[in-house]
Amino acid sequence: NQTWVLRQRPVGDIKDTDLELVESPLGELADGSVRVKTIYLSLDPTNRIWMSDADAYLPPVGIGEGMRGGSIGVVTQSNHLLIQAGAIVNTGLSQWALYNDIPGDMVNVLPDIPGLPLTAFMGPLGATGMTAYFGLTDIGKPQAGETLVVSAAAGAVGSMVGQIGKIHGCRVVGIAGSDDKCQWLTETAGFDAAINYKRENVAEALDRHCPDGIDINFENVGGEIMDAVIARLNDFSRMPLCGLISSYNDTEATPGPYNFANLLMRRTLLKGFIILDYLDRFPEGMQAMAAWLAEGKIHYETDIVEGLENAPSSLERLFSGKNLGKLVVRVSQE
Numbered sequence: 001n002q003t004w005v006l007r008q009r010p011v012g013d014i015k016d017t018d019l020e021l022v023e024s025p026l027g028e029l030a031d032g033s034v035r036v037k038t039i040y041l042s043l044d045p046t047n048r049i050w051m052s053d054a055d056a057y058l059p060p061v062g063i064g065e066g067m068r069g070g071s072i073g074v075v076t077q078s079n080h081l082l083i084q085a086g087a088i089v090n091t092g093l094s095q096w097a098l099y100n101d102i103p104g105d106m107v108n109v110l111p112d113i114p115g116l117p118l119t120a121f122m123g124p125l126g127a128t129g130m131t132a133y134f135g136l137t138d139i140g141k142p143q144a145g146e147t148l149v150v151s152a153a154a155g156a157v158g159s160m161v162g163q164i165g166k167i168h169g170c171r172v173v174g175i176a177g178s179d180d181k182c183q184w185l186t187e188t189a190g191f192d193a194a195i196n197y198k199r200e201n202v203a204e205a206l207d208r209h210c211p212d213g214i215d216i217n218f219e220n221v222g223g224e225i226m227d228a229v230i231a232r233l234n235d236f237s238r239m240p241l242c243g244l245i246s247s248y249n250d251t252e253a254t255p256g257p258y259n260f261a262n263l264l265m266r267r268t269l270l271k272g273f274i275i276l277d278y279l280d281r282f283p284e285g286m287q288a289m290a291a292w293l294a295e296g297k298i299h300y301e302t303d304i305v306e307g308l309e310n311a312p313s314s315l316e317r318l319f320s321g322k323n324l325g326k327l328v329v330r331v332s333q334e
């Protein structure tokens, strides 16, 4: 087998020496388990959180342990009565490895939907799609005519949030880090407006694109962008707090938000959430997203990098913003 092992906790950006690709023989497969050969490995901002010893929603990956991650693969051997070799499965949380041995009860056998690539089960029909769906519908509670702002808008979660918002009749404004991404948001994903935060003054652009204020802030980024949005929230607005990627590589606590008092004055509902808390509702979310995909109402992109050996160095794409849509590593061919 080949497994990426965490050797030391990164300080700031991930370095080559923080992880090591270790080769080891495959052992005996336990009763009730399946052996899954990874096809696609999901790279997520939260991988960086799991590498640190921050007090987070899951324990950190231990030093010397295989790096934790989500993946899709093919069952090459099965000791589980209901899963056959050849089945394509979502492994849930497994390791950055070529093979993962997992109790069969923990994997989800994926349906073969004609016309739908496997990568859709990491995007709209995967954890990032479910994050967008439940964060927006359950916490954001979008109403027709309301204004929704989403940051990291051209990423895996953000791109789904905006399109689900459009389906609910919202005016949707996305914030992203390049002109190409902004063009994709307005021309392909159907956003009403997009702001390139690297080139524009976000506060001024929000004033221009949100003349009636902001009813929902789907927060993916934190920092100055979040502050500018908070300052423009309406009475009884909602703020699903999904992520704070601008601070994941920080070595010191991030100051702010400076406009925090506005959450009180506007009686905003701010709720942090973690998608793992919605696992039992995934069938409902997947059903809704699959229907919208079939109707052509959801567009998505997948950013594919090749080779398990490139997993750690490719995680950087999420922090520099090189990815459009869901970032995955192709570990082996379908």
Ligand code: NDP
Binding pocket: 044, 045, 046, 127, 128, 131, 152, 153, 154, 155, 156, 157, 158, 175, 176, 177, 178, 181, 220, 221, 225, 241, 242, 243, 244, 245, 246, 247, 273, 274, 275, 276, 317, 318, 319, 320, 321, 322, 323, 324, 325, 326, 327
């Ligand atoms: P994305 O595909 O959105 O990739 C991350 C994007 O963040 C980059 O493409 C980049 O886009 C943007 N970004 C990176 N650094 C900064 C910065 N300093 N300022 C502004 N934008 C930045 O990743 P995901 O869709 O997987 O995740 C998006 C967010 O959602 C993350 O915060 C993540 O932690 C969170 N998340 C939370 C979950 C939960 O359960 N709560 C589950 C899944 C994700 P750009 O070019 O626009 O800068």
